[in-house]
Amino acid sequence: MRTRNQYTVTDKLITKITAWIAGIIAVVLIIWGIITLWDIYHNEYTNDAQVQEYINPVIARAGGFITAVKFEENQAVKKGDTLILIDQREYTIQQSQTEAALINAKAQLLVWKSKVQTLTKTTQVYSSKIEVNKAELVKQKLELNRYKKLVETESATQQKLEAVQANYDIAKAELTSSTEKYQASLSEVNDAKAQEAVVEAEIKRLESLLDRHKLDVTYTAVVASYDGYMGRRTIEVGQMIDPGQVLAYIVNAETDKWIVANYKETQIETMKLGDTATFTADSYPNKIFKGVIISFSPATGSSFSLLPPDNSTGNYVKIVQRIPVRIRVTNPKNESDLLKAGMNVNVTIAKNQ
Template identity: 60%
Template sequence: MSTSNQYTQTDKLITRITAWVAGIILIGLVIWGGISLYNLYLYEETNDAQVQEYINPVISRVAGYIREIRYEENQDVKKGDTLIIIDNSEYTIQQQEAEAALANARAQVPVLSSNVETSTKTSQISQSQIAAAKAKLVNKQQEYDRYKKLYDVESATRQQLDNVQAALDVAKSDYQSAQVSYQASLSKITDARAQNAVLQAEIKRREAVVGRNKLNVDYTIITAPYNGKMGRRTIQQGQAIQAGQTLAFIVDKDAGKWVIANFKETQVRHMKVGDDAEIEADAYPDQQFKGHIVSLSPATGSSFSLLPPDNSTGNFVKIVQRIPVRIRLTDDVNTIAPLRAGMNTSVIIRKK
């Protein structure tokens, strides 16, 4: 009888404890459910979000062999720091050759100017010769006219008239020759001036070639375009590279960091640019970061994919789409420094 009473008391105790535990659990579930419903009513939340930064490739503009590498993996660099040096021997020779060609073209300018001056003096001489030939022609013409009159009255012989006629023809020929020589000298001046225009154009072309070769020499030294942090190093000294080849990646520190949160299409109706956001990174669960909405994507993420879905094919299953929302981190640089591009985060935005 005492044993039965003992079991009865034990069962009552177990039942009472079970009831209390069930009640506590029920109260906890009610509180958790209430908080969840409250948060669901006041906030929009997603864990489909990642930290983003500008990660840009460092690209070579010229081909050649790597002579020196001046950075290490994950190294902080400042704008203008030398990262890679490419062997510039060939480009230096090309630059020297272009500079020599430019010097040669410029040296022809005084030569051409001298030719113009010489042709100008020659034309002046030819012009003087025209005046002398014209005076001689006038004299021979007058002499011929006198002998013609004498011949007509039979006071001069035919031979004398023929001699005077021959002298007149020679004077005419000399006069025409002087005129032709003068025109030729003027043409030489015109040609020389035309050659000067061609030479000036050639000088400009040579200057452009020198400038291009100078750029090629400058391109053999690759520097950091901004303050940042280098990524993985995949090149070695002595390696042959091509123009346009990606040599490294650099993370831009000056551009800041942001979060791309992919909210469901049913969530974005409450969001607008400027709304505040709270961000929690999976890597730092005890730390909360602040931000605000910068922009909402003009289309769903699937619409920007390489092969967007085509629902008109008939194989249609309605799936809730997601809208990328860009959130700028507003905390100071030191606070967001631990965050890295690609880290998973959770984003909470209060409904308004």
């Protein structure tokens, strides 16, 4: 009888403890449910979100053999740091050839300028001679008219008139010859000036070509365009590359990071630009990050896909679409550096009631 009473007391104790535990669990569940409902009512949440930052390709602007690779994977680099060196001997040879051609063209220009000056002076000489021949022709014409009158009055012989006529014809021919030589010299001056213009155009072409060759020489040293971190290294010394080839990737450390949170279309009704957001990264679940909404996508994510859905095919199934929301990270740099591109995050944005 005593043993049965002892078991009865024990059973009561166990039942009491179990009831207390069940009650505590029920209270906890109720509190958790209330908090969850409160959170659902006042906040919009999504775990379809990733960290984004600018990851740009490092592209070769010159082709050739790689002579040096001066970075390692994940290395921090500064703007202007040399990343890759390309064999530049071919480019320097082309630059030297163009420099020599430019020197030759400038020398030719000096020759043609000198020739233009010489021909111009020759033209001036012929112009002066024309004036002399004109004066001589006038003189001989006066002399001819005078002797014609003298012959009419029989004061001069016909032989003398013929001699004066011959002198007049000679003066006239000399004037014609001087005029033709003057016109020819003008043509030579114009031809020389045209050739001078051709050489000047060639000089401009060679100067532009030389600038291009100098640029090509600078392109053989591939440098970082901004502060950042290098990505995976896939090239090595001795590798042949072509212009436009992607050599590596660099993560831009000068710009802010942002979150692309893909919210359901039914969740963005109360959101607006400038709203604050909080989020945690799966890598740092106990670390709270902050951000601010800076833009909404102009279309759903599926609309930008390679094959956007066509609901007019007769197989329509309504699916809640996602709207990408861009959120700029506002944490200090030492905290935002913990976030890496592609990390999954869980975003919460308070509703605007």
